[in-house]
Amino acid sequence: MAVQTIAGNATTASVDLGPAVALSCRECGERFDLGPLFACASCFGPLEVAYDLPAGDPEALRKRIEAGPDNIWRYAPLLPVPADVADKPNLNPGFTKLVKADNLARELGVTGGLYVKDDSGNPTHSFKDRVVAIAVEAARAFGFTTLSCSSTGNLAGAVGAAAARAGLRSCVFIPHDLEQGKVVMAAVYGGELVGIEGNYDDVNRFCSELIGDPLGEGWGFVNVNLRPYYGEGSKTLAYEICEQLGWRLPDQIVIPIASGSQLTKIDKGFQELIRLGLVEDRPYKIFGAQAEGCSPVSAAFKAGHDVVRPQKPNTIAKSLAIGNPADGPYVLDIARRTGGAVEDVDDEQVVDAIKLLARTEGIFGETAGGVTVGVTKKLIEAGVIDPALTTVVLNTGDGLKTLDAVSATSQATATIKPSLDAFRAAGLASA
Amino acid sequence: MAVQTIAGNATTASVDLGPAVALSCRECGERFDLGPLFACASCFGPLEVAYDLPAGDPEALRKRIEAGPDNIWRYAPLLPVPADVADKPNLNPGFTKLVKADNLARELGVTGGLYVKDDSGNPTHSFKDRVVAIAVEAARAFGFTTLSCSSTGNLAGAVGAAAARAGLRSCVFIPHDLEQGKVVMAAVYGGELVGIEGNYDDVNRFCSELIGDPLGEGWGFVNVNLRPYYGEGSKTLAYEICEQLGWRLPDQIVIPIASGSQLTKIDKGFQELIRLGLVEDRPYKIFGAQAEGCSPVSAAFKAGHDVVRPQKPNTIAKSLAIGNPADGPYVLDIARRTGGAVEDVDDEQVVDAIKLLARTEGIFGETAGGVTVGVTKKLIEAGVIDPALTTVVLNTGDGLKTLDAVSATSQATATIKPSLDAFRAAGLASA
Incomplete structure (x- = not known):
């Protein structure tokens, strides 16, 4: 060797990392051998995985993917992993539910189909x-x-x-x-x-x-x-959403922003599927969601800036609380290029949105899920998200991990003595 | 109508509940129309769903199931649900991972294949x-x-x-x-x-x-x-385990006991698959697992009794803490008929087993999972569970819900100042 x-x-x-052939600098394009590098030796730009992706018959690739395991390894031909990855001891995450959220759609007035990609179903949620x-x-x-x-x-x-x-x-x-x-x-x-x-x-x-x-x-x-x-792992969210929609791009997608990496990789995933002929090349809009208490990208978007001014985070959405998001400029670029937007909601709206999602769909999301659902609601009300188009909202974590966010407002309706009289007095019998 | x-x-x-045709008394066999009944009008015995299960070609049924959705509704032909159940708004639980637990197998000396059926992957975990x-x-x-x-x-x-x-x-x-x-x-x-x-x-x-x-x-x-x-919902654990093993019964299975219902329904599920020709009719052993602080069924098993003497629960495994388990006698019958056993472990062993499962397989189980893994270990050491046979252990819940059980013993290894010298002194660098 x-x-x-x-x-x-x-x-x-x-190194055998399947279709990955090199690292390339996102800024200057210089290429490096695959290795534990993260910044360009020439310009210090961030490095990305470059692939030699499977060419040829999209139908054959689609069938190969569909015959794969019910986890992210079904997309091994598109990821920097060896071909036999599924046989190794892994937690085998992914292929989480894409929930058709008809109850939530009714509340928000969405008629074009509303879906929640629920990543709380992953092994560590x-x-x-x-x-x-x-x-x-x-x-x-x-x-x-x-x-x-x-x-x-x-x-x-x-x-x-x-x-x-x-x-x-x-x-x-x-x-x-x-x-x-x-x-x-x-x-x-x-x-x-x-x-x-x-x-x-x-x-x-x-x-x-x-x-x-x-x-x-x-x-x-x-x-x-x-x-x-x-970072490439986030591409699998794009792949799964398209496959679960019947190999179709969503019209609109709402993604939380911490470092911004996830949003950029979902866009990369969509672009790959288009290039491989696995989905039709149609326009899609990417919306970024932040909490008001840590909204540097949203602030830059609204101000029309290309750069992101760091903030000191102060929000209950701690998993998104990165005040100086590395991929912020790329997020701005993608939101603008696709005709999307970046928006933020305050902590009270985050809590309301967590409870809205739980009440309508039985999904108890993390604060990050409250941010995306809250921003979706806000952007529909503002006429920015089109309710007549297919919309996907990401819930990237589990409410069990951020119980504090909702504990003050999620309490027993009533406390009574164990008697029918007490129950009758509480007024909780059905009409 | x-x-x-x-x-x-x-x-x-x-009522359209698919293949369900009646309720029948587990004790006296009397049948009742499908309805919201739970005790036999004649003898007060528990009522069970009776089916008109699909007859004929097992291969056709197997194909139909495999073409179904990735949740319990793939088994709709064997459950008391209408045929169109998958189209209704449901949380669509089930088809959780059957994890081949090779690391745990090594620690326990199991050579015949050890699997963890991990139900923490369900929607509410x-x-x-x-x-x-x-x-x-x-x-x-x-x-x-x-x-x-x-x-x-x-x-x-x-x-x-x-x-x-x-x-x-x-x-x-x-x-x-x-x-x-x-x-x-x-x-x-x-x-x-x-x-x-x-x-x-x-x-x-x-x-x-x-x-x-x-x-x-x-x-x-x-x-x-x-x-x-x-109760019939627990049959789906049996179906999934067999399908995930390649339409094969496990040789041995370890199931937690609260009311005992889950264990009896898993046995019912295995029997149905045998009757339908979906799995080969081979012997299997069912083992029941309890926490010592609430072990009425284990105590009855060891004493050779047919009835279960109620206990006042005192264990950290609160989801299993039913002191007077309704299905206790049926559990005893099944454990004895299949050549299995019922065993218990103390709270310290429960905690050790939770951490053993987490450390070896990256699965953070509920206290009930600690009970089954702990009992599995104990029964292997006692020569009761045969390490050369295929064994399935159930983890029925999520450690996030019972953090208190492990919090005293799951803490930081070290706390240091942010310096290489401090890190060196802590002795944590790799060899």
């Missing part, structure tokens, strides 16, 4: 399982033995669980004062969990230092040195 | 979604407009969510002093939630009173007057 040193701390053999699963394959390919990340919540659990199943060591870094529930969720999978005395920025800075140090040898940080691969 | 009064508080037309989905169809068939239950946890959320999606009113009864997290999960779906001043027994007594009173007119209590239908 020809062995080639790619980065400071990893040695890779001829957030979309993070998708991106981590791809990062695990990259870690294996590059010979990493420890899977790591900096996290304030969902990601820590997703990395811990995926590493346990894959037989990798894990070591996850969190701010030392994280809520107890999140600590437990991150620790239960038995990996190392390190509290850093500082805030999330301190954790991130420390992780960057560690990657450059011999101490970090053999470590794959899913959201740092494995980030180009990790 | 011929209208016929069936019970005190509901009127049913010619417990197996209750299965049984409630069937009860919703019965409620619709009988013209009920309010879906109800008594609950201390998982069931309340499952009923609230299912009713919301189905467009039914819900009113759920809970003990007034339930933990806040569980109250929020039950309330968020927007139905009525009534705290009863008393314990769970008081709640149940009150619900029985309400069913017999005009105040309860139009109310379907999933676990009382809809219980015969509700």
